[in-house]
Amino acid sequence: MRQYEKTGILSIKDLKIPSKKQFEKGVAILECVQEIPCNPCVDSCPVHAISMKDINAPPVNNFEKCIGCTKCVGVCPGLAIFVIKIKANTAWITLPYEFVTVPKVGDVVQALDRKGKVRGKALVKKVVKHGKTMVVTIEVNSSLAMSIRNIRV
Amino acid sequence: MRIRAHPIIDFKKRKELPFYFQKKKIVGEEGDTIASALHAAGVRTLTTSLKYKSPRGFFCGIGKCSSCLMRVNGVPNVRTCIAPLKEGIQVEMQEKLAELPNAEFFGEPKKTIDVDVLIVGAGPAGLCAAIECAKQGVSVLIVDENQRVGGQLIKQTHKFFGSKQERAGTRGIDIAKELEDDLRKLESEKKITVMTDATVIGCYESDKKYRFGAVERCDYKSILYDVRCNAVILACGAMENMLLFPGNDLPGVYGAGAVQTLMNVYGVMPGKRVLMVGAGNVGLIVSYQLLQAGSVVNRIVEAAPSIGGYNVHAAKLRRCGVLIQTSHSIKEVCGEKKVEGAVLIRLDVNWKPIKDSEEYIKCDTICLAVGLTPSTRLLSQIGVHLDYIPEAGGYVAPHDESMQTSVKGVYVAGDASGIEEASTAMIEGKIAGLAAAIQLGGSRNKKLLVQYREELVQLRAGPFGEKPRIAKEKIAKLAEVHHASV
């Protein structure tokens, strides 16, 4: 049994990690590792970076093709896609958000990791509405790029 | 307590409807059921048990378990969880067995309806069956116990999985809306008759056609319909499972479906601090929806050593700080007249409790998401052969590829034919609807049937589809035996 099947928390080892260069242009990390019958992310990508062997296979993002446009973030029903962009010491994380208090650009919010632990503060850079899902971009220190996965407003 | 702000649903303030509970005035809102209005006003105890006089609240919230029976305007045994709230009504608790009322039982004389196909249940399976059938020019009557059509879909605020054909990425509530629009269009063209707030109660003797009794509720009185049909599709859905532990009958111990109905259909907060039992997809999804409604989910306990639901659902909760404890279960509920807390216990690999591993937590609501059982009572009354198939959730009717049971002209679809998902329920509904239309000579489109069957196979192909796949394989084998003997 894998650890995440017990805890619900993915570790870095469960994921494919982009190169430094790929991070620089911004890429989507698909935190969706199980074989579930789902594929809207594939259809959502304008450059066809996401592929899938069949509807049950986990999605694979071609980091070379991905342009970090964040379109897939608001589409994914599993709220499992995060776009990460890193430049020097700064990282921008785009994540899905579905709670009542919607942050505004310029707000400082709490940055939470995969366990829900507060790991620091984040600056809200962008908020886009995708249906009822908010797609929020925050700015954090680059050391937290692969840790922060949620915000508390 | 009412939910006023919600990230997904617009809970507009609705017209106030004053009514009386035990002679005390309470104000509910238009669109409420009696039980949701009482719950919003803080009344969780709806009745008392006959034997032990202990307080009882509701459990299933969808008209299936009888733990919410009350007297309304003098009419006893009203299922208040599905009975619409009306202004000025008198609602009373029934302390003992209800008295048979003197009043005339049926408000009006019996009416007769003659149709080609009767469809019982207007969830995703029943709706798709009705639409498919009516499109082939076959006349349809669809009956549902609830005020609204849509079955479980009307409370599913999350986006669905699946592929484009099954409307992946669309929220359950929006799929329900699309299906209802299609239904209403066919209704306005007089191709479908829709009856809500009505229950199909049984099958009766008849020489040629099938004959069913349906009871429509009107002002808490009943009108009897004599329904004659050539085929029937049973899409009655499923019933939430109970779990055995001391205190499981206290008001505040609810099925996951009831919690979801309260908060997502009626906009009523089920509780402030919730313990979720079960980490399958239902438990995980409802937990997240509780957070969205503003409740605190203390944690989720799961008896199995691993999380049964999708990791993406579990991950959403974990990053909000909700703990999921596998190999843990609930030992007992604490509280005298209502839920005040729970004792949790750790389990070993054989699901046996580990000594001295108890932990007490405070909560006001316990939500059980421990599986569903197909609703098959009408099927067994008709005389359809049933078999126990654990992977399907209990007793189910062996059916052929067209969803036809061992009795000719009797079809099943959706959760009633084995617990699965809305996506598969919709396709099964289409298959049953089309097959019934073909049987009655309304269509000859066998190619479409084959296409629908292929879609089903695709959806069940992954590891999470293993259980329904096994169930349906067993069902197919049994169907061969029983259909041959008919």
Ligand SMILES: Cc1cc2nc3c(=O)[nH]c(=O)nc-3n(C[C@H](O)[C@H](O)[C@H](O)COP(=O)(O)OP(=O)(O)OC[C@H]3O[C@@H](n4cnc5c(N)ncnc54)[C@H](O)[C@@H]3O)c2cc1C
């Ligand atoms: C919390 C939760 C989350 C879920 N999430 C998903 C998901 O993400 N994706 C997915 O595909 N599925 C999901 N499902 C499963 C899905 O909702 C069900 O599988 C689906 O609704 C089954 O459809 P159905 O039409 O068979 O039954 P139902 O939707 O239960 O409808 C049955 C209807 O029949 C009516 N009825 C029953 N008996 C009678 C009678 N005698 N007379 C009149 N009416 C009657 C009932 O009132 C009900 O309205 C979820 C379920 C739950 C509980």
Ligand code: SF4
């Ligand atoms: S971020 Fe844009 S380009 Fe990259 S995978 Fe998502 S949709 Fe495709």
Ligand code: SF4
């Ligand atoms: S849309 Fe989301 S949940 Fe569905 S396969 Fe893609 S990443 Fe996974």
Ligand code: FES
């Ligand atoms: S029948 Fe009303 S709560 Fe179950």
